[in-house]
Amino acid sequence: MLAVSPNEATKRHVLLLVTGGIAVYKAVEVLRALQKADVDVRVAITADACKFVGTVTFEALSGHPVATSLYDYPESSIPHIDLSAWADVVVVVPATANIIAKMTYGLADEIVSATLLACEKPLVLAAAMNTRMWNNPATRTNVATLKDRGVQFVHPVSGLLACGDTGTGKLAAVSTIVDVTLCVLNQAVCGMPLAGKKLVITAGPTHEALDPVRYISNASSGKMGYALVRAARNAGANVTLISGPVNLDIPWGVTVVQVDNASQMYEATLSEFKQADAAILTAAVADYTPAHPVDHKLKKSIEKVSQIDLVETKDILAKVSEEAHGRIVVGFAAETNNVLEYAKAKLKRKNCSMIVANDVSRKDSSFGSDTNCVTLVMPHEVEHLPTLGKDEVAVRVISKLVQLMNNAQFGVAAQEV
Numbered sequence: 439m440l441a442v443s444p445n446e447a448t449k450r451h452v453l454l455l456v457t458g459g460i461a462v463y464k465a466v467e468v469l470r471a472l473q474k475a476d477v478d479v480r481v482a483i484t485a486d487a488c489k490f491v492g493t494v495t496f497e498a499l500s501g502h503p504v505a506t507s508l509y510d511y512p513e514s515s516i517p518h519i520d521l522s523a524w525a526d527v528v529v530v531v532p533a534t535a536n537i538i539a540k541m542t543y544g545l546a547d548e549i550v551s552a553t554l555l556a557c558e559k560p561l562v563l564a565a566a567m568n569t570r571m572w573n574n575p576a577t578r579t580n581v582a583t584l585k586d587r588g589v590q591f592v593h594p595v596s597g598l599l600a601c602g603d604t605g606t607g608k609l610a611a612v613s614t615i616v617d618v619t620l621c622v623l624n625q626a627v628c629g630m631p632l633a634g635k636k637l638v639i640t641a642g643p644t645h646e647a648l649d650p651v652r653y654i655s656n657a658s659s660g661k662m663g664y665a666l667v668r669a670a671r672n673a674g675a676n677v678t679l680i681s682g683p684v685n686l687d688i689p690w691g692v693t694v695v696q697v698d699n700a701s702q703m704y705e706a707t708l709s710e711f712k713q714a715d716a717a718i719l720t721a722a723v724a725d726y727t728p729a730h731p732v733d734h735k736l737k738k739s740i741e742k743v744s745q746i747d748l749v750e751t752k753d754i755l756a757k758v759s760e761e762a763h764g765r766i767v768v769g770f771a772a773e774t775n776n777v778l779e780y781a782k783a784k785l786k787r788k789n790c791s792m793i794v795a796n797d798v799s800r801k802d803s804s805f806g807s808d809t810n811c812v813t814l815v816m817p818h819e820v821e822h823l824p825t826l827g828k829d830e831v832a833v834r835v836i837s838k839l840v841q842l843m844n845n846a847q848f849g850v851a852a853q854e855v
């Protein structure tokens with residue numbers, strides 16, 4: 439067994455296996471990103487991969503010796519057994535056609551393939567290779583076989599390859615590989631309390647067009663909503679994200695409906711909610727939209743605009759709550775003053791199950807920041823959370839949602855929540 443130092447005892451473990459392809463350097467970025475998510479990472483690397491990036495880089499960054507063979511690992515005399523036992527999740531970056539074939543047939547002739555054969559933990563393979571190798575029937579069959587065995591693939595994407603060809607084979611974005619790995623890790627460690635449940639989540643601002651090039655909007659970044667999408671997906675939910683225009687990576691493994699304005703968000707949300715088990719509406723929906731948008735660019739020299747007539751948009755949260763019939767509906771309230779008072783009033787007015795309130799005038803809780811300080815307001819309970827990263831806030835909100843859904847399912851009265 440590998441020794442675990444006290445400051446690593448609470449961390450989750452990812453074993454990063456590196457095989458020989460030009461994308462090896464991106465494995466270094468994956469390692470760094472996993473560490474930023476508070477994960478302890480160890481590395482084993484094939485002799486071919488060492489030709490692309492030396493072990494010193496992985497050793498210095500991971501803070502652990504790197505296993506390069508079955509025989510000379512300083513922390514264990516049987517590294518393939520001990521490393522696979524130490525890991526909560528194993529991720530292979532890049533996974534070449536060769537390692538995929540070796541896994542399919544159970545070969546174990548060097549450290550990486552032997553570790554994979556000994557491994558009973560969840561496996562993530564970020565494949566990268568030449569297009570013709572990826573499309574070869576042998577690789578197609580091997581990938582299908584491994585998927586049947588439960589291996590999670592991060593498929594290569596299309597682009598310009600190192601060999602000069604253009605096609606599918608390029609390693610997926612580091613952010614996608616990390617997102618998938620953290621999702622699999624979370625499910626391995628925490629289980630999937632929302633398995634089999636469908637959730638609708640709205641996020642981001644809306645754009646209310648004045649003309650084809652101008653719109654009214656707000657400063658919502660969508661970060662909190664996207665963090666909730668990842669947390670709900672990690673908890674096993676089948677998530678449909680209804681997203682306004684934002685500048686964020688689409689989370690892996692969720693259905694996305696892109697919308698521009700409040701009216702489109704209303705239609706999409708109501709339609710998706712019909713088959714859903716719960717909804718979380720984080721979007722900063724515009725309260726007003728121009729009454730008379732024009733289909734051409736307004737010219738100041740021709741059309742003097744001195745005022746804009748606005749009409750109120752439909753309240754999506756109120757309507758979803760009306761259609762909920764016992765399903766849990768969560769809203770958000772971004773306020774600059776009287777936060778609790780306004781949140782309680784909103785909970786009542788919109789008749790939802792919970793309002794997540796935050797003071798956006800605070801630096802640690804503003805639009806666009808990576809942290810948030812929220813209060814969970816329910817009919818008979820108020821819970822203040824400390825300032826946390828938005829991912830951690832999302833985990834707390836999802837865990838409260840799970841509790842509310844369980845209480846609703848088993849008929850626990852609201853005051854007993």
Ligand code: CTP
Pocket residue numbers: 640700719720721722723724725751752753754755756768769770771772784
């Ligand atoms: N919301 C909605 N549809 C709208 C406006 C808001 O679904 N047309 C939802 C938001 O997604 C959020 C909650 O209602 O979950 C609160 O939004 P907020 O803008 O804070 O509340 P308003 O109803 O706009 O009230 P006020 O402007 O008085 O704060």
